[in-house]
Amino acid sequence: MAEPVERRILGRMSPSDEEIVINFGPQHPSTHGVIDFVTQTNGEIIRRSIPDIGYLHRGLEKIGEMVGYPGYMPFTDRIDYLAAMLANEGYAMAVERLLKLEVPPRAKYLRAIAGELCRISNHWVAVGTMASDIGASTPLTHALREREAINDLLEELCGARLTFNYARIGGVSFDAPEGWGEKILRYLDHLDSYVQEWDRLISLNQIYVKRLAKVAVISREKAIAYGLCGPNLRGSGIAWDTRRDLAYGAYPEFQFDVPVGQGKMGAVGDCWDRYAVRVLEMLESSKIIRQALAKLPEGEIMAKVARKPKPEAGEAMGRVESARGEMCYYVVSDGSENAYRVRVRTGSFMAMGIIEEMSQGLMIADLIALIASLDVVAPEIDR
Amino acid sequence: MKITTALDSTSLTTRYPKTALATTLFFMLALPFLLYVVLLLMLPFNQPETLDAVAKRFGWDLGHSPFRDTWYGVILLVEATIVSLYTAVFAGVTTWVERRIAGRMQSRIGPNRPGVFGFMSWVADAVKMLFKEDLIPAEADHLLFRAAPYFSMVGLTLPFVVLPFGESVIVADLNVGVFYVTATSAFVVVGILVSGWASNSKWALFGAVRGAAQVVSYEIPAGIAIMVPVLMAGTLSMQGIIRAQGGWPWQWFACQNPAAFVAFFIAVTASLAEGNRTPFDLPEAESELVAGYHAEYSGFRIALFLMVEWANMWIMGALAVTLFLGGWQIPGVSVETINQTRGPDVLPSLTWFCWEFVSLVVFAVKTWALVILFIWLRWTLPRVRVDQMMSLCWKYLVPGAFACFIFTLFWVMVPASVHLVSGVVISLGAALLLVKFALRTRKNIAQVKGARVDLSNW
Secondary structure (H helix, E strand, C coil): CCCCHHHHHHHCCCCCCCCEEEEECCCCCCCCCCCEEEEEEECCEEEEEEEECCCCCCCHHHHHHHCECHHHHHHHHHHCHHHHHHHHHHHHHHHHHHHCCCCCHHHHHHHHHHHHHHHHHHHHHHHHHHHHHCCCCHHHHHHHHHHHHHHHHHHHHHCCCCCCCCEECCEECCCCCCCHHHHHHHHHHHHHHHHHHHHHHHHCCHHHHHHHCCCCCCCHHHHHHCCCCCHHHHHCCCCCCHHHHCCCCCHHHCCCCCCCCCCCCCCCCCHHHHHHHHHHHHHHHHHHHHHHHHHCCCCCCECCCCCCCCCCCEEEEEEEEECCEEEEEEEEECCCCEEEEEEEECHHHHHHCCHHHHCCCCEHHHHHHHHHHHCCCHHHHHC | CCCCCCCCCCCHHHHCCHHHHHHHHHHHHHHHHHHHHHHHHHHHHCCHHHHHHHHHHCCCCHHHCCCHHHHHHHHHHHHHHHHHHHHHHHHHHHHHHHHHHHHHHCCCCCCCCCCHHHCCHHHHHHHHHHHCCCCCCCCCCHHHHHHHHHHHHHHHHHHHHCCCCCCCCCCCCCCCHHHHHHHHHCHHHHHHHHHHHHCCCHHHHHHHHHHHHHHHHHHHHHHHHHHHHHHHHCCCCHHHHHHCCCCCHHHCHHHHCHHHHHHHHHHHHHHHHHCCCCCCCHHHCHHHHCCHHHCCCCHHHHHHHHHHHHHHHHHHHHHHHHHHCCCCCCCCCCHHHHHHCCCCCCCCCHHHHHHHHHHHHHHHHHHHHHHHHHHHHHCCCCCCCHHHHHHHHHHHHHHHHHHHHHHHHHHCCCCHHHHHHHHHHHHHHHHHHHHHHHHHHHHHHHHCCCCCCCCCCC
16 A cells, blocks of 8 residues: 555655754645645754645546536636636637537637636736735735626626636637626726736835745746746746747737746746736736727637537647646547546646745745745645 | 625614614723723822822821721722723724724725624624633643733733823833833743743744744844933933923924934834734744744633733833823923912812823824824735844844934934924924825825725725
8 A cells, every 4th residue: 555645745854853844734824725835944944845735636637537528617617716717718628629629719709808807816816815925914805806806797707706617618608798898998997007006015015025036036947847837937037828839719819928037126036026927917918808809709609519529539638828827638538428538737736846846945934935926726736 | 896885874873773882982982081081080199198198188097097008009909900901991992993994904894793883893802702612732831821821911011000191190100111111021022932832832832932032132122222212311211201302293302313213213113023013923923823822822811912912002102102202292281381280289170180181192192193003014014034024123223223322322412402403304304204105195096097996884
């Protein structure tokens, strides 16, 4: 029988007389969700910290083999509940490739609009919880207040506020309601000016900057070696964005920049860079939504799909730029109603690997900053 | 899109039952008023000689009573109870004020259920805490675990002996008052250390060690900064320092002397750190140490810790007001004027009592202003890191405070006219900065376009 994970992790700890081993989690205010960081520290200085994951493992990949293709869509919401739109879209894309379906252009645009709104809402939570982990509690509630407006917009679109279940294989479930576009534009006007207030409140706060600058610097090479993706990768100065470099859906038709970490406050790839990339990405998402609303084509929102699709035997991959980095759905079909295998690669899981190396020599407060700056959510790690 | 949480605009009497309204109003207005009146009637007469004279005035020859010492002890005990009550009520009311302000700042509602505007929530909290299970972790050191909150309580209550409330309203105007406050308030750290050790929890130990390092380090810049007004007044007595200042802002020590202006900020920063308030709330950093030194505490023991934390804000504020901001001095009314209204009788005239009450109010308003500043800081700033906390203390505050001290040594030699000029210049400058800050804030608020969440939820 395999050795329990806890014992394997504890076996790698070698505390001297002056060191202690302490569990950050599974119940801890700063472990986003349910993760345990087994940490060997000498006073405030951390010797090593190893993430012990799996507390939230629900077998979501296995469920993908047990239910039909359309039936798996609500489960993808639960993989990343903070950016459920994007998780929906990835799975839909994988199955559409398997079925060799062409999605109607209006559906592609609606997916892009909903997805970018969801990205903004996710980034609000990310930057807000990061501020709260650094000790400032007010930015979190302000961020959640901003997110609430997006929840309202998405609720108007699909009726749900968290687990949207909006994308369908071959399109989307609902068309945009009357007057929805104007409401989005009004929110985006607010967002673009509000980000400046946000920067004054927290991003450029001297205590905040000093807490994050030059802390846990992830170099370009290390970021690539550990397979980081999304804002964590871009924070290290690598301009890789699936939306631009492997353009899918409606994205080839939009003009937008890919913000990367520039080491403005210290070194390229420090915690502040990863944070700043997220703030800037919200503004880029706002640009994308404006363009999409301006060009939104008329027409169908669903392609013709069988109620129980049976794709030919084969395999397909759906890669989307989720809020936490590249999210890949790898779906294998054996020609039956259920998938033979569903595999999900997520950004949070990739970010877990680098924590052990980066945590060495950090202080306890810096470890919290590092975890917060990687923006992990436990369900996405464990699935 | 627009989230509205505004209450309807009906009047208070229709929104709340009359009993709730009456109880809240009583607690909100009458309780502090009564406490202040009791303090005013008791504290000016608590010296043995005055007590004897007052008793004689009412036909009671206490001075020659065989139980004179016993009576005196009883009266002191009553006074101690009233002052402790004052700290408890202040701590309770401050929790409510803090939660309301935090709610406003965070665009949420805050406590609004018990009583009008949720004012009774602090009473509800205290009652709830009292009825909680008395829980001591099995592996904890039982005796020390129980003792720790009382160490903190001692550190809280002892400084109140020399903290002035008004012109003559002070328990004891010790001639080493300032020194006594810095010495006794350090008892709080004993409570923090003992609680962290006795809890037998790694989080609590982390918090306790952080707390000890922090409080002990910041005693030093605080101590040196406090020496600046002591030098200017030439006395360690709290009342003596206030009497050396005046009522108008340009007569305050903070404005009279550029070094004292700097020392004021150093002292406030250091007292924030000693009181474990954000940005120096490292000993109980929630996102790092779960709850720090009081992680294992619950029920009334944590209520005691929290009470110490909030009531400490009064000490922090009152000390800064006393030393730098003119204390209870009423603008335009000198101490002599007040003393002249006293009259020849042992019992002072009503006019005197009125002036005394005004001085009480002046002191309370200034202290509350600082307390609200501390609350504002707490809900705005992130937390500093341990090494930054230490380097701020030893690399900036200690040398800065020392430079202020040296500067003041020479400053006390310059003629009084220079003091007046610099007082006017610095107080005008500070007022201009405040105006600029307000204008800038208005501009910033106007800059955000579109729907903001409605904040009329108060």
